[in-house]
Amino acid sequence: MAELGKNGFMNQVLPQGAVFPDFMLPSAEGRLVSLTRKLARGPVIVSFFRGEWCPFCRLMLNALTEALPEIEAAGATLLALTPETGGLALTMKEYHGARFEVLSDVDCGVGLAAGVVFRIPKLYRGMLRPDFAERHGNAGWFLPVPATFVLSQDGVVAWRFAEVDFSRRAEPAEIIAAVRSLGARV
Amino acid sequence: MELAQVRYFVTLCRTLNFTRAATQCNVTQPAFTRAIQKLETELGGPLLFRERNLTQLTELGRSVRPHLEAMLDAADAARDLAAARSTRLPASLKIGLGPGIGAASIAGAVSEVANALPGANIHFEESGPAALIEAMLNDMLDCALLPEFCDLPDRLNRWPMYTDRAVAVLPPDHELVKQNAVTARDLLDQTLLAGEYCGGFSVRLAAATGFSLRLQRCNGPTSQMLDLVAAGLGIALLSDRLRVAAPLTTRPLHDPELPRQILLTVVAGRPLNPAAASFVKLCRAQKFV
Numbered sequence: 001m002a003e004l005g006k007n008g009f010m011n012q013v014l015p016q017g018a019v020f021p022d023f024m025l026p027s028a029e030g031r032l033v034s035l036t037r038k039l040a041r042g043p044v045i046v047s048f049f050r051g052e053w054c055p056f057c058r059l060m061l062n063a064l065t066e067a068l069p070e071i072e073a074a075g076a077t078l079l080a081l082t083p084e085t086g087g088l089a090l091t092m093k094e095y096h097g098a099r100f101e102v103l104s105d106v107d108c109g110v111g112l113a114a115g116v117v118f119r120i121p122k123l124y125r126g127m128l129r130p131d132f133a134e135r136h137g138n139a140g141w142f143l144p145v146p147a148t149f150v151l152s153q154d155g156v157v158a159w160r161f162a163e164v165d166f167s168r169r170a171e172p173a174e175i176i177a178a179v180r181s182l183g184a185r186v
Numbered sequence: 187m188e189l190a191q192v193r194y195f196v197t198l199c200r201t202l203n204f205t206r207a208a209t210q211c212n213v214t215q216p217a218f219t220r221a222i223q224k225l226e227t228e229l230g231g232p233l234l235f236r237e238r239n240l241t242q243l244t245e246l247g248r249s250v251r252p253h254l255e256a257m258l259d260a261a262d263a264a265r266d267l268a269a270a271r272s273t274r275l276p277a278s279l280k281i282g283l284g285p286g287i288g289a290a291s292i293a294g295a296v297s298e299v300a301n302a303l304p305g306a307n308i309h310f311e312e313s314g315p316a317a318l319i320e321a322m323l324n325d326m327l328d329c330a331l332l333p334e335f336c337d338l339p340d341r342l343n344r345w346p347m348y349t350d351r352a353v354a355v356l357p358p359d360h361e362l363v364k365q366n367a368v369t370a371r372d373l374l375d376q377t378l379l380a381g382e383y384c385g386g387f388s389v390r391l392a393a394a395t396g397f398s399l400r401l402q403r404c405n406g407p408t409s410q411m412l413d414l415v416a417a418g419l420g421i422a423l424l425s426d427r428l429r430v431a432a433p434l435t436t437r438p439l440h441d442p443e444l445p446r447q448i449l450l451t452v453v454a455g456r457p458l459n460p461a462a463a464s465f466v467k468l469c470r471a472q473k474f475v
Contacts, residue, residue: 009228012188023264023272024302024464028196030294032302032464034268085345087473103473109260117257119229119250120456137345137470139252 012115013147013162020046020151021113025081025103028090033079033101035155043158043182044073044151045175048131048144048165049082049115051093053130056146057082060169062094067172068100074179076150083104083144085137104135111144116162118145146170150178158182189261193223194218194374195233197225199251202241255455256343263463269392270303272462277306277461282318282330287448288384288407288428291348292331295468299461306461312383322453327463333385334447339351340415344449348474350425351386352444353436355415362437371439377420379404387423387444394442 014020024034038044042068047064050059064078071078078100082089085104093102111117120128120141133139147162148170159178161170190211198207207324208218214414219393225392226233226409243251256446270277279299289296289310313325314430321327321342331347338344354368362368362376370391381404382386392399404411415422416434423439425446430436450469452458458466 004289009291010222021261021265022268024267025264026468028471030298030468030472032267032298034271034302036272058233085470087471089471090473104467105264106258106467106470107256107260107263110263112192112257113261113265115188117187119187121230138253140250140257141256141342142253160254184311 006166009145009164010162011116013116013145013160014116014149016035016157016160018021018157019155020149020157021110022155023110023113025105025110026089027136028044028093028102028104029065033103034077035151038077039153039155041077043077043080043179045071045076045081045155045179046114046151047078047148047170048114048146049080049092050143050146051082051084051130051135052088052095053135053165054166056167056169058096058108060146061092061098063169063172064100065096065098068098068177070172071179074176075183076179077101079103081110081144083108083136083142083184085112088098088135105144108142108144114149115149116144116147117142118164145168148173148175154183187225187228188221189258191221192258192261194221195225196255196258198222198234198241199243199247199255203238204241207361218448223442224396236451244325245431252454256398259463261466263458263460263467267302267460267464268364277303277459278309279306279465280309280311280327280329280459281328281432281465282321282332283310283447284315284318284332284334284336285312285348285383286425286428287331287333288385288408290429290472292469293447295465295472299465299470302464303461311446314382319451322451328458329450329452329466332449332451334449335386337432338427338449338451341453341454343454344451345470347429347448347450347469349445349447350427351446352385352391353426353430354428355412355417355422355424356435356437357416358433360362360421361434367438367440369439370397372396373399373421376400377402379414379420379422381405381408381411383408385423385425385446387425387439390444391423391439391442394444
């Protein structure tokens with residue numbers, strides 16, 4: 001973590017004002033979900049999760065599930081992205097009773113385009129219990145850092161939270177405030 | 187990691203020449219070199235040996251290359267699919283189906299791709315594993331569903347999809363219809379239709395039990411084999427994932443069960459077109475029950 005911080009990882013994360021790359025990814029239910037289509041309805045929140053195995057991700061998913069009515073009331077769509085495959089996105093969604101889309105960012109492609117992907121250093125691989133090769137369907141040892149982007153309707157990053165410390169997450173209240181300030185600007 | 191750094195590295199892997207790779211990426215050589223160095227710092231070591239006339243991948247470079255290529259392809263595919271949707275260029279999805287592997291399990295994913303890319307051509311090819319593998323390597327097929335019991339070259343990426351089991355396909359008035367399941371012993375005095383595309387369950391049953399089964403060769407598509415079952419020529423042992431239409435009925439084969447794992451395979455390191463890439467992602471993302 002300290003190493004990621006020291007290496008200027010944060011400079012690589014897609015900054016405020018940048019256009020978030022358009023994407024289409026499989027949802028937990030096996031549908032293809034397009035960012036453009038969601039943007040047509042209003043602002044979009046794109047949030048990266050490491051997986052259901054991560055206790056901090058579970059906490060944040062619970063918090064977002066609770067905050068969803070407020071997010072929707074502010075006119076925004078929430079998309080949760082995870083590199084997990086093999087039905088684990090659905091498991092995640094069902095476990096939290098989430099009504100928002102959980103998408104499989106297969107092979108971390110969108111995470112890479114957003115600049116939030118890092119490789120787990122060899123030293124730490126033994127300490128992490130999950131079998132990533134099986135969960136991700138590749139043996140690359142890549143994970144996203146917890147990051148949340150609030151996109152205005154034109155797909156531009158209006159607000160973002162990214163943190164190399166995986167225990168620190170965006171506060172739902174901050175996300176909602178960011179969405180609301182967008183509404184105020186329109 | 188940055189998308190540009192990964193793109194530069196993958197280009198460098200293909201050219202093994204800094205000047206040429208930088209030109210291909212439309213970037214100055216100092217900027218190119220800096221990006222590669224940053225990637226090396228992040229991945230924890232040199233990715234390439236730089237000698238005067240020779241650029242070669244280090245062990246670390248070789249080990250991360252396929253994963254970075256896959257990630258770059260995924261990034262490009264997610265974007266290309268979104269773009270293909272708006273340009274409405276004709277797309278195609280060519281899927282190979284190994285012996286006795288029907289399209290029923292993947293029909294949902296195929297429909298999803300066709301809905302996302304209207305006008306996409308969908309093509310299924312049913313054949314033996316060797317022919318399908320060759321077609322994939324020659325870029326005639328995007329991907330193939332193959333049974334675990336076949337020689338897969340290292341160049342193919344593979345992901346387990348589901349496990350199928352054998353069912354006995356029976357004509358409506360057959361005596362075995364009265365049973366909930368059939369066993370190998372029930373089949374001893376029956377004629378079993380066996381063909382090159384039926385999935386090899388009869389041959390495996392004979393090998394597993396040591397019984398000498400009465401086999402009737404019947405090559406060609408499964409639909410014709412089912413016509414012969416309906417005509418009373420014999421019983422077919424097929425995958426429980428195949429849809430069998432009435433009046434034919436199926437009974438699961440127990441004792442032995444003959445499970446077979448089905449793998450989704452694609453050629454490693456070859457970028458797929460948006461339709462094929464999204465199909466593979468849809469299949470990998472879900473769990474087939």
